[in-house]
Amino acid sequence: MNPPSSKRRRATGRATLQDVALAAGVSPITASRALRGERSVAAELVQRVTAAVAQLGYVPDPAARALASSRSNQVVVLIPLLSNALFVDLLDAAQRTLLAAGYQSLIGVTHYHPEEEEALLRTYLMNRPAGLLVTGFDRTEAARALIHGSGVPCVHVMENRGEPGLYSVGFSQQAAGHAMTAELMRRGYRRIAFAAAQLDPRTLQRAQGYREALGAAHDPALEFMDAAPSSFALGAAMFERVLNTVPDVDAIFFNNDDLAQGALLQALRLGIRVPERVAVTGFNDLTGGGQMLPPLSTVRTPRGEIGLEAARMLVALMRNEAVAEPCLDLGFELVLRESC
Amino acid sequence: MNPPSSKRRRATGRATLQDVALAAGVSPITASRALRGERSVAAELVQRVTAAVAQLGYVPDPAARALASSRSNQVVVLIPLLSNALFVDLLDAAQRTLLAAGYQSLIGVTHYHPEEEEALLRTYLMNRPAGLLVTGFDRTEAARALIHGSGVPCVHVMENRGEPGLYSVGFSQQAAGHAMTAELMRRGYRRIAFAAAQLDPRTLQRAQGYREALGAAHDPALEFMDAAPSSFALGAAMFERVLNTVPDVDAIFFNNDDLAQGALLQALRLGIRVPERVAVTGFNDLTGGGQMLPPLSTVRTPRGEIGLEAARMLVALMRNEAVAEPCLDLGFELVLRESC
DNA sequence: CTGAAAGCGCTTACAG
DNA sequence: CTGAAAGCGCTTACAG
Structure with missing residues (x-):
C-alpha cells in the first residue's frame, strides 16, 4: 500500500x-x-x-468500478440479424436510450440460432453486464438458466409473455397476423395465401393468426413456408410459386415487406396486375413500401418504440425502480395503401 | 490480504x-x-x-484483467449510420472477425456528425479499448488528438490515406466515381448528371471522380447535391428534378443505390423508359438492385471484405504483429446490368 | 452523514 | 522458465 x-x-x-x-x-x-x-x-x-x-x-475507470462492485455499466443486446432493418431500428432506439442513461451496449447477433445465442450469452455474461435485452422467448434451456442464474435484469423484446418475473415489450404477432387477414376478408378476398420465410417463432405466430382469422375457410394448400431468409428475390420466386400452385388465389399475405416488395416487382415483370388479379400485403412497413407500384399495404410494427420502451424498462430494473407494466404491449397498425 | x-x-x-x-x-x-x-x-x-x-x-474476469493491465478486450467500432446497409455489412463482418479473435465490439453510431463521434470517442476511450475501428478520415482535431493520445491501435475503413502511421482498409471512392462515369461515356452518353445525397466526404470524393472523368465535358448544371439522407423517396424526387431541370440529360449517376432504386421506381410510375430515355446507375450494389425494372447498373463496393480485413489488421496491431500493407486498397467492381 | 480497512481478480515489473 | 510482492482504481461491508 x-x-x-x-x-x-x-x-x-x-x-x-x-x-x-x-x-x-x-x-x-x-x-x-x-x-x-x-x-x-x-x-x-x-x-x-x-x-x-x-x-x-x-x-x-469502468474496469475498477466493475471489479469492485461486480457489475459493469454495459448492457448486452441480443438480436437475430443485423441485415433486417426491423432489428436495426430496434437496436438504434435501444442503444440511444441506454447511452443517454449512462449505459453502453454490447451487441450480439444470433443469426436466429439458439446455440449461437447461448454462446454469446456465455461470453458476454463474463463481463457482468448491468442488464440484458433479448429478442423473443425462443431459446435453449441452458440460455434460460444462464440468464436466470446470472441475476442480471432482463427485458424481452418483440413478443409478450405474461409470466410473473418476466419483463417484455412487444406486441401480439398473432393478433397482427389475424388483423391483416381479417381486413383482406372484409375486402372480399376469399382465397388468401400466406407466404413466409425464415420461419422464426414470430413468423409462426403470425401464421397462427392468419389461420385463426380464416377459421373454417382455412386451406393448408394456401400456406407457403420457406425457411430461407427473406429477400426480394425470394419474394419474387414465392409470388410465382403461389400463382402457379393455386391458380384461384386472390390475395397473398407475405410475412415480411422484403418478400412483398420482391413480389410486387415480379408482378410488374410478369405483367400481373396488383391488386386486380391478386392482392399483395406485407408485414413490418419497412422503408420503400410506399414507393412501390402499387404502394404496398402492410402492418406497421412499432420496433422503434419497442427499443425505446424496453431500454427504459431495463434502466428502471437496473436502478431497482418499480416497473409499472412488466408486460408492455405496444400494438401495431394496418397501413392500407393500394396493393390490396 | x-x-x-x-x-x-x-x-x-x-x-x-x-x-x-x-x-x-x-x-x-x-x-x-x-x-x-x-x-x-x-x-x-x-x-x-x-x-x-x-x-x-x-x-x-475481464474487469480484473482490464484493471491490472490497463487494457480491455473490447474494440470500439465507429460507423456513421446503422440505417445504411453498407455499414451494417461492414460491421457484421468486422464484428464476426473480432469475436473469433477474442475481442468484443463496442459500437458507436456517429450519424455523420464529427461532434458526435468525438463524444463517443471520449466516452468509449474511458474503457481503455484494445483497438479502434473508425470510418474515414473526416473528424474533429480533438477526436484526432484523442485517438492519437490514447495510444490505442486504430484502423480507418472505407477510404485510404497513405500517411505514415495511419492504417486503413478501403478503396478509392474517387476512382470508383471516375470508373462509372467513364463507362457511361464509353457507352455514348453525353449529358451525364450526378445526383447525390448526404454529402459526406466519400460522396464528395465520388463527385470529384465524376468531374475528372468528364474533363472538359463537365457541366456544373448537371450536378445535383442534396444534403438530406438518401432514400427511395429522395431518389424519386431527384429523378424528376433532374429531368425537369436538364431536359437533354441522357444518364444519371446516383451516388447511392437507395437513390437509384427510388429513381427507377419513379421512372416506372412516370412511364419514362430506362435506359432508352435516360440511363440510371447507382453506387454500392445494395440488395434489391438486381430485382429492379430494369435491373440496376451500379458499383459493387467490398464492404464485407473491408470489415474483415480491417478487423484482421487491427488484431495484428493489437498483438503487436507486423502489418504487411498498412494502406490496403480492396478496389471495387462495376456491375453492369440493364439500366444503362 | 462520514471514514479506515479490506478486497474485487487479475497482471506488471522485478528478481532469480 | 518461474515466483513473491505490489498494485491497478474503485466499492463493499462494517463502524461510529
Missing part, C-alpha cells in the same frame, strides 16, 4: 478518485458516493467533490 | 485464478501466463493449468 504521503497521479497519468478526494478534502469513499449521486452525502461535500472532479478532469 | 491458508471460491462463487493455480500446483502468475499463451511456460505446467481450468470451469 502507498503511504498516504506518496499519493500521486495514477500510472497512466489520469487523475484517480484519490486525487479527487484529496483535492476536495474528503475521504475516497465519500468522493465515490458523491460521484454516484448517493444521497447521504452532505450537499457541501458533494459540491467540493464536483469541483475537484471538474478541476482535475477526472473520469472514473 | 488473505493468509494463503484461507483461500476460497471468490465471493461470487466463480473460480478464480488462485483456485486454478492451487489446483494446478503452480503460482497464480504462472497460471496467468499459461492461460494467455505466453511462451516461456513449461509445456507440462501449461497442461496442468489447462486441466485445472477445465475442471473448475474457470472463466477469467
